[in-house]
Amino acid sequence: MRHIWAAGLALALLASTATAPQAASPPNMLVIGTDLSAVPSLDPAAINARTVSEVVSNLYDNLVQIAPNDMQTIRPMLAESWTVSPDKRTITFTMRKGAVFASGNPITAEDAAWSIRRVIKMAQVGSTDVALWGYTPENVDKFIRATDERTLVVELPEPVATDLVIYSLAGSSLGIIDSKVALKNEKNGDLARDWLKGNAAPSGPFSLIQWRPNDILITESRANYWAGAPAMKRVIMRHVPESGSLRLQLMAGDIDVAQYVGAGDLEALAKEKVVIDQVPGFGFYYIALNTKDPDLAKPLVRRAFQHVLDWKALAQTSMRFAGYPWQSIIPKGMVGAPANPLPGYEYDPALAKKLLAEAGYPNGLKKKLFPSGPALLQNTEALQASAKLAGIELELVPGEHTPDFRARNFEVLMGNSGARLPDPFGTAVQYAYNPDNRDAAKLGAYYLWRVAQEAPELTKMVDQSKAETDPAKRKALFEDMDKRYREMDPGLIVLFQRTDPYVIRANVKGYFGHQTWSTRWASVTKE
Amino acid sequence: MSASAPVLQRPPSGARAALLRQLADGWHAYRQHVMGMVGLALVVLLLVVALFAPWIAPFDPNVQDLQQRLLPPSALYWFGTDHLGRDVFSRVVFGARTTVEIVLLVTIIVAPVGLVIGTTAGYAGGLVDEVLMRITDIFLAFPGLVLALGFAAALGPGLTNATIAIALTAWPPIARLARAETLSLRKADFIAAVRLQGATPSRIVLRHILPLCIPSVIVRVTLNMAGVILTAAGLGFLGLGAQPPLSEWGAMVSSGRQFMIDSPWVVAAPGLAIAAITLAFNLAGDALRDVLDPRGDR
């Protein structure tokens, strides 16, 4: 007993004298406060979410890259150069000379071929984009191959605009893995799937030191990186789920970059000496209506839903940093984006009520409302209140509902989307593409399938846009697509284009939030 | 709350008059207890507020006005407004209603369940007792909030389900108490007399034993109420309690914490409300225990 007393007393004394020690992270260390929950894997082939894309983009280099300030230009990375055959069916990459993996192994065309094939063969979320070009686990060995140490040949199984293909190769899931190291850790022919979940075989500027899910990720710069060791010796990502705590730590200098800061804290931080980088993303905030529901199957009901959210008020408050009003499925600045992005989903409860009455619901409607996740809760609360004025009673069920959305197991849902292809095709395929509307098809990657809406015309147009290379024709095609989309009273009512706010301390330079989430840390310096 | 709540001492013949006299004595003793009276007053206040919420609250607790969000306390908005421009005072007032609903519902579920299981186990003895008490032990083998969390998540969202989840964690102590009471009553003369008259066991339990256990069970439930309120608030805080837009204090703290640094009133008001009412139940319970505890120091 006496020992406990003594120990406790010592502790209490210490606690009372302990003051916050050396605030501010060291000058050669970058600390990113973020949300590390729901990162089950660091395997490029198994990821597509935002935070983990950033991690993977710094562990693995791609063949090519897209600079954060210029989404249209493709730049070399591990491939020094590339050529496209006259028939536009073959792209030949020449690999960079002298680049090595963290292990010291040279980076060869064989590694690149193995990494790309692996993504297709594993057929997980990472393959969503490249699989669209017609690659299958069966044919990929034939179409993608290394002809020598430095030459990688990428053949297209079907006609696709080669720009799209090259864009997709810049995505974080297509990072080049050290195949020798990975294969050493392969178990029962799993393509090192198990090992790469929590380990890395990096070609990128950083190597993985420590990874504890929901807690912390530590990387260290590589001295033998082909472009030279980055200025930051260490980059640490810290899981900070509480937005307020994130803000305080940022202000104290414990954290250099903060992601997923809540709306309220962003408003306050906007008044401080920090940079809020609002990076426009290729995705939208939407209201999803499941057309399998007999009420929501009626176009007039869906049209009523276009007028039940006071999005102008949201744009000033919870959405002030999270997006801007946008009612088209073609993102801003992209080919085919509308000149007027707000074609008339005005907030008008009276009109909504009238539409509902026309649809046969003079006494209103009762539906369940899901937020896709906790971050969307505030928006759903606003929708619940404003929809009530239109006679729509929404029972709000908080929680994580993305799986329900994917499984078509919902009535009304609010969520946001993102895409990693810097091309309108990337969003069009999510919002206007549904090749097989049966439940059994399980096409959860396509949002239009999730709301169970058939659109054969649009689907055909999306397929067309994939192969079309003529800029003028593409523009006309996307414009037409956007128009037709709106006319069908879509089950996905697009209201905002997303922006991802990154809060950066003033002394941190060179940290640019990337529109396709491939934010790279090699350029970061601290003053 | 306490390691062992005292079993009410009472004459073996459960005469109603004796019981009433005992209650009157108890009340007399209770009234001497200053802290207990403070607690009781607060509990009564809670009930009044809950009952007359629509008349007390100056605004509709669910009406949003995004132009009027996060306003500090003023003559118009006594406790300020929240992030959706709702009046915090009105929401706290209606939150009292939610709290009372939870408390009542838990009592309605827990008391009968605990009574039936406890008295049955106590009277039947043997295997029945063994099985029922084993089940009770298993439920006791979890910290209350953890068990409630699990069940709340399993049963799905909503206040009713959350309340059921809490009730699932709150009945075992009641059952144990009822069993102990029953064991002491089982051998009593009047029970033997009833048995000789040919009453069936179920009749004996339901008509003669169970009613006598009620007072001590009620006391015990009251003693546990503070815990129930805290657990409910904890569930609400973790997002497993009431569904929006219903005002619930724990959920109000939870949704307000994002704005806490700049607008502390959003969190302060509901937090203080929980603290006050829990303290009130704790004080009342403490006083009750003092009054009833034969080894008491008063």
Add this chain to the structure above:
Amino acid sequence: MSAASRPSQAPADEAGAEDHSERLAVLGRVAGRILSIVLTLLGLLLLTFTMGRLLPADPVLAITGAEVNKATYDRVYQELGLDRPVWEQFLTYLGKVLRGDLGVSATTGHSVLTDLAHVFPATLELAMVAVVTGVLIGVPLGIVAAVNRGKPIDHVARIIGLAGHSVPIFWLGLMALLLFYAKLHWVDASGRLSVFYEGMMEPVTGLLLLDTAMARDWDMFRDVVSHIALPGLLLGYYSVAYISRMTRSFVLEQLNQEYVVAARAKGLSTFQIVWRHVFKNIRVQLLTIVALTLGGLLDGAVLIETVFGWPGLGQYLTRGLTMNDMNVVMGAVLLTGTLFVTINLITDRLYKVLDARTR
């Protein structure tokens, strides 16, 4: 709190073991006791299993991830035995748990057992600091209250204790963060360690206070203290009400004993009496209370960990719940239950052993 409401779980010793079969009876009692523990644990498993089956999560998707084709889905469905009767599924679950297989977390990608091994030390450390705090405040408070029974100081002590048990700990945590971290900068917040210390030391025990002290890295030790101080003290305060009340009643009981009267007659002061005699007599009871508190703190830890971003068992469980991560929920709940049962069991035994020795 619920730990507190639990009466001691000693088996009802039916008196009258007959002489000639006393050894047999002892054996029987031991067997009965073991059986009863086994049954309790079995019930625990049944309860977690039910909880897991009720959770609105698809156990197949928990393994395969959301992107899954029909063939894989059906294969895993079969592998998991979900097409077989429920009791068979329970037996499978039982077998797996006995082999230490708690499944894989859908959100971390690790086996739940590995995850638990990571998060548990964090919670343990927090709970230890809390218990020490609870004892340091609660015991003196209880003694003071008992000695001054009925006087204003008794009431004040009671209010101090009860307040700790009444103020919602998640709220108190938020308010404390606001004051001591945001405004006063006295402590650090979020997590167990400042980021720049992360990865600097290989965990030995997983208890950072111990690890840093053993490595004599006092800068880091201070950093750990600065992180644990606030959540630890708050959680400790939460237990003060119970500890102080029990202490008070133990001391009161002792003060009525004859030896106290005798000691008083000898001219010893109340303080001396309490320190030399009473304390010695109640320490076994106190130890029991402290152990029970440790179990009850798991409740508070769930909430305080969420507020302070403490990477412990509580946060692991709540995240599992919000993410519908079935295996995580089942694993965390099972561990909590088992801990609880174990603590109660040890307390019970300890009490008997120590009590017998003091008598």
